[in-house]
Amino acid sequence: DTGVSQDPRHKITKRGQNVTFRCDPISEHNRLYWYRQTLGQGPEFLTYFQNEAQLEKSRLLSDRFSAERPKGSFSTLEIQRTEQGDSAMYLCASSLIGTLNTEAFFGQGTRLTVV
């Protein structure tokens, strides 16, 4: 499978626990994005990386959230001290900037439920 993959697909955690999600982008893609999608809403931008550099963070990304993309390959999104409001689908997308086809390709997402 050469698409964007995310792990785990589902995560149930107790409030206050830390969780970490992983995203493996399409291998040659230099951009990686994280979005959050709540029920009945479209995805909302959280942050993005150009290779290993994190270039922008949305104000939706509180201090409890941190993302990394070591070596410009896979990325992790960590949420510390989870709250019920963090329950959502977390989507990862990747794209290749510098060509004509710059559309983003999305993974299947990680559904987080905080109980």
Added chain:
Amino acid sequence: AQSVAQPEDQVNVAEGNPLTVKCTYSVSGNPYLFWYVQYPNRGLQFLLKYITGDNLVKGSYGFEAEFNKSQTSFHLKKPSALVSDSALYFCAVRDRMDSSYKLIFGSGTRLLVRP
């Protein structure tokens, strides 16, 4: 600020009939416009995009969309709906001046095609 509006939460159409899913946008300057589809437990799949040129854009699975600058619209259309087209459809806009290439999504429209 950029925004996307999908005025219909749900569109119902009979199989074989034409379908239209509406989208209007607000962005400074000329936008890039996209349609994505989301099937249950699947990630977002890219359908089509408008970058420049011909206002009628053709995409995957027989879908097309028409860019109308004066009405700031980018409605998704298909001449003959299939039951398998039933899914959640998202319109998205990207600001040409935003180097992040992040997408601003609408809230989505659920398409239900009845046999």
